[in-house]
Amino acid sequence: MATPSLMEVVRRSTxxxxxxxxxxxxxxxxxxxxxxxxxRRLDVYLQHDRPLREAELAPLRELVxxxxxxxxxAYLVGEREFWGRSLRxxxxxxxxxxxxxxxxxxxxxxxxxxxxxxGQGLRIADLxxxxxxxxxxxxxxxxxxxxxxxxxxxxALAVAEENARRLGVSERVELVExxxxxxxxxxxxxxxxxxxxxxxxxxxxxxxxxxxxxxxPRLALDGGPDGLASYRALLPxxxxxxxxxxxxxxxxxxxxxxxxxxxxAASFAGxxxxxxxxxxxxxxxxxxxxx
Numbered sequence: 548m549a550t551p552s553l554m555e556v557v558r559r560s561t562x563x564x565x566x567x568x569x570x571x572x573x574x575x576x577x578x579x580x581x582x583x584x585x586x587r588r589l590d591v592y593l594q595h596d597r598p599l600r601e602a603e604l605a606p607l608r609e610l611v612x613x614x615x616x617x618x619x620x621a622y623l624v625g626e627r628e629f630w631g632r633s634l635r636x637x638x639x640x641x642x643x644x645x646x647x648x649x650x651x652x653x654x655x656x657x658x659x660x661x662x663x664x665x666g667q668g669l670r671i672a673d674l675x676x677x678x679x680x681x682x683x684x685x686x687x688x689x690x691x692x693x694x695x696x697x698x699x700x701x702x703a704l705a706v707a708e709e710n711a712r713r714l715g716v717s718e719r720v721e722l723v724e725x726x727x728x729x730x731x732x733x734x735x736x737x738x739x740x741x742x743x744x745x746x747x748x749x750x751x752x753x754x755x756x757x758x759x760x761x762x763x764p765r766l767a768l769d770g771g772p773d774g775l776a777s778y779r780a781l782l783p784x785x786x787x788x789x790x791x792x793x794x795x796x797x798x799x800x801x802x803x804x805x806x807x808x809x810x811x812a813a814s815f816a817g818x819x820x821x822x823x824x825x826x827x828x829x830x831x832x833x834x835x836x837x838x
Contacts, residue, residue: 550599551599553594553595553598556604561573564576568617568757578624579623579624583610617757617762619763622642629680629684635706635713636678637702637706639702641677641678642678643680646825646827647681649823649825649832650681650797657739657796658685658689658692658739661738662738667691670736670737671738672728672741672788674697674728674741674785675697675745675767676707676722677698677767678707683711685741687715687716695722697722697728698724699725700724703764726780727781727785728740728785731788734788735789737789738794740794742796744778745770746770746799746800747768747769748771749772751774752769775810778811786815792838795835795836798831799831799833801830804831808822815837818836818837819835819837820833820834
C-alpha cells in the first residue's frame with residue numbers, strides 16, 4: 548500500500564469525523580493532524596505532500612478515533628486560543644468560548660476608561676475562574692492591575708495557575724479555592740468583578756451538544772432548575788466586597804439576560820445595568836456600573 552501524503556490523511560480524517568457527527572470536521576482534522584505531528588496548522592498545507600510513516604499515523608488515528616466519539620478537540624490537543632493567546636485546557640475545566648471574549652471586551656472598556664490604558668491600581672476579581680481565561684487575559688491586557696480568582700475545583704485552579712505562568716502574569720494573579728467571592732473576603736475591595744458562571748438549566752443539559760454534555764465538567768455547566776441558581780448564589784457573596792465605584796460584568800445565557808439583569812439590579816444598589824449582545828446578536832453579557 549502506498550504511503551499516504553499528509554493532505555490525503557487530512558481528507559480521510561475529515562470524512563471520518565463528518566460521518567461521526569463532528570460539525571467542524573475539516574478544522575478538527577487539521578488541528579489533530581498538526582498536533583500529532585508537532586506542526587503548526589499552517590504547516591499542514593506547507594507540507595501537504597509529505598508522506599507519513601506508520602509510526603506517525605498511529606497516534607493520529609487514536610486522536611481521530613477519540614474525536615469521533617465526541618471528545619472535544621481542545622482536550623485532545625490540550626490547548627485553546629482565547630483573546631489571541633493559547634491557553635492550557637484539560638477535562639477539569641470548561642473550554643473557553645469565543646462569546647466569553649465579550650466579557651473581556653466590556654471589562655477592558657470600563658477598566659481603561661476609569662483607570663487608564665494599563666488599569667493602574669485596578670483590583671479585579673474573577674469568580675469561578677476555571678481555566679483562568681478571564682483572569683489571566685485581563686492581567687495581561689492591564690499591566691497595572693492585580694487579579695484574584697476563585698474556584699471550587701482545585702484541579703481547575705491548577706490549570707489557571709499554569710495559564711498565569713504561560714502569560715507571564717503569575718505575580719499579579721492570585722488564585723484561591725472556594726465558592727464564588729467567599730474566599731476573597733479580606734482581599735478586596737474590588738473595583739471590577741467578572742464571571743462566567745454555570746447557566747444551563749439542569750433539564751436542558753441532556754439536549755446540549757454531546758461534546759459538552761458528555762465531556763465538559765457538569766459543575767461548570769449546571770445552572771440549576773431555571774439556570775439562575777449560580778447568579779443567586781454569587782451576588783450575595785460579592786456585593787459586600789465591591790468598591791464604592793465599581794463594575795460587574797457577567798456572562799449569561801442568551802435567553803436569560805433579562806432575569807439576570809433584574810437580579811443584578813436588585814443586588815447592586817445605585818448601579819446602571821445594561822445588557823450587551825454578541826456578534827451573533829444574542830444577549831450575552833450583563834454589565835452593571837456604579838459611579
